[in-house]
Amino acid sequence: MEFHLNPISIGLLLLAILTIWIYKRQGRAKLPPGPWHIPFIGNIWELAADPDLRRSLRRLHKQYGDIYRLYMGPKLAVVISGYEAIKEVFVKRGGEFSDRPDSLLSSLIAQNQGIVSTSGDVWKENRKFTLTTLRNFGFGKTSLEEKIHTEISILLSEITKQNEEPFRIQLLVQTSVSNVINAMIFGRHFKHDDPKFGKVMAIFDEHFENNGPNNVVVFFPFLRFLPGDMFHVKKTLRNVKYVEGFIGDLIDKHMENYDENKMEDFIDAFLLEIKNHQDQKDSTFTKKQLSKTVLDLFSAGTETTATTITWALLYLAVKQDIQARVFYEINEVVGTDRLPSLQDKRKLVYTEAFIMEILRACNIVTVSLPHTCSVDLKFRGFDISKGTILLPDIDSVLFDPKIWGDPEEFRPERFIGEDGTLLKPEEFIPFFTGRRNCVGESLARMELDLFIPALVQRFEFLPPEGITLDIKELDGVFGITHKPKPFEIRAKLRNK
Numbered sequence: 001m002e003f004h005l006n007p008i009s010i011g012l013l014l015l016a017i018l019t020i021w022i023y024k025r026q027g028r029a030k031l032p033p034g035p036w037h038i039p040f041i042g043n044i045w046e047l048a049a050d051p052d053l054r055r056s057l058r059r060l061h062k063q064y065g066d067i068y069r070l071y072m073g074p075k076l077a078v079v080i081s082g083y084e085a086i087k088e089v090f091v092k093r094g095g096e097f098s099d100r101p102d103s104l105l106s107s108l109i110a111q112n113q114g115i116v117s118t119s120g121d122v123w124k125e126n127r128k129f130t131l132t133t134l135r136n137f138g139f140g141k142t143s144l145e146e147k148i149h150t151e152i153s154i155l156l157s158e159i160t161k162q163n164e165e166p167f168r169i170q171l172l173v174q175t176s177v178s179n180v181i182n183a184m185i186f187g188r189h190f191k192h193d194d195p196k197f198g199k200v201m202a203i204f205d206e207h208f209e210n211n212g213p214n215n216v217v218v219f220f221p222f223l224r225f226l227p228g229d230m231f232h233v234k235k236t237l238r239n240v241k242y243v244e245g246f247i248g249d250l251i252d253k254h255m256e257n258y259d260e261n262k263m264e265d266f267i268d269a270f271l272l273e274i275k276n277h278q279d280q281k282d283s284t285f286t287k288k289q290l291s292k293t294v295l296d297l298f299s300a301g302t303e304t305t306a307t308t309i310t311w312a313l314l315y316l317a318v319k320q321d322i323q324a325r326v327f328y329e330i331n332e333v334v335g336t337d338r339l340p341s342l343q344d345k346r347k348l349v350y351t352e353a354f355i356m357e358i359l360r361a362c363n364i365v366t367v368s369l370p371h372t373c374s375v376d377l378k379f380r381g382f383d384i385s386k387g388t389i390l391l392p393d394i395d396s397v398l399f400d401p402k403i404w405g406d407p408e409e410f411r412p413e414r415f416i417g418e419d420g421t422l423l424k425p426e427e428f429i430p431f432f433t434g435r436r437n438c439v440g441e442s443l444a445r446m447e448l449d450l451f452i453p454a455l456v457q458r459f460e461f462l463p464p465e466g467i468t469l470d471i472k473e474l475d476g477v478f479g480i481t482h483k484p485k486p487f488e489i490r491a492k493l494r495n496k
């Protein structure tokens, strides 16, 4: 048989050599256990085949234990499950496991800028600056309460306009929640009917839905060159361009009106930092970094908390007994003449327990954002080579029967101790843990503690007449966040 050296045979030969090299390399390394995989295809079907990501994770965890490997296309990923393993890797050895892996979307969208997708000094410097600056503008402080109350009042009147008819509450909540972080970054509020802002909100929705850990294009970047846009990459890039244009206009306006003696928001503070570092050749404080950081805060600060509140309203509409108990407590502690405040939080034990149970049961970040290590490491006797993708399985902690007893049950009481006070189990990690934990946790908690009681105080949430809302049926959009499918509810004014 003649063997011609054409591009196809050269390609096949290289593929064979690479396969043998990979297997030999793996033969020497002690990898965690995991399912059988096809070279270059990997175990892609293990996470992508089932629309319910949790089911796949639970099956694999049961079969392979707390640490197992999966090949995401040609890339090796190690899933870390269970509280003890997560604590060991991301808290005790957080210094070694806090980088972000390279991925198609992070290189196309973030371009090694911002907070969410960066590693090393760029990430450290930017995260520290962001946390300090946002704290100065009210993060986690009661001074922010007033701004949140303003947004809540607008949301309450927008809901009242629905005249107790069935409506989709998601967009209204998203706009109001977004306006809280907008006040801190842009120093301004956007109207509910602002078309440009509405488009940004729709883009966030689409982006968070399309780009979760089970989007196969992340592992097979060449797929984006296929005709059409099956994997939404072109759409994602168009969307990012639109949002960056929106942010860019706002940054330009800040630059036009810049006054060093009047630091009013995050953009002003970042512009000052750019000025202070202008003589430093390799400074990470650049206009591009500002734009990407704002994109991270604006998108993460909108979508996550809005999704959590949307889940809460769905559960309240379905579980009327729980809603009645939450309302009873709010009525007892706050009454109806003023909005619930952070001062009330201590006394609103059942309401707080309800919010914690929403964060646990709805677990909007099923698998935390991927981490990696920048050098070869060993963990529990396994070799974790530089660049391996580490996937923290938050679901395995928030649904661990050894911790919660009956994790499948929606039961706010699990967070209330025998003495009637709120319990704060260390395994409660919806915002993750360690050095890379959520930057916005204190803001998100303030928003949940103020928005949810205010909504229940004013309205009784009900399913549309003649319709049964089924949580199991509505559960199941797994992207970057875990969302309910679109649904309608009615909001009935309590005191007319």
Ligand code: HEM
Residues within 6 Å of the ligand: 115, 116, 117, 127, 181, 296, 297, 300, 301, 302, 304, 305, 308, 364, 365, 368, 369, 370, 392, 430, 431, 432, 433, 435, 436, 437, 438, 439, 440, 441, 443, 444
């Ligand atoms: C209920 C609401 C929220 C939940 C459940 C949540 C959850 C999370 C989780 C699980 C991570 C990944 C941590 C990791 O990489 O290991 C994260 C990261 C992050 N979150 Fe949140 N988040 C919420 C709200 C917010 C808000 C309001 C902001 C806005 C400031 C925000 C900004 C960020 C940022 C910037 C990161 C990246 C941190 C880093 O890479 O260093 N999040 N969040």
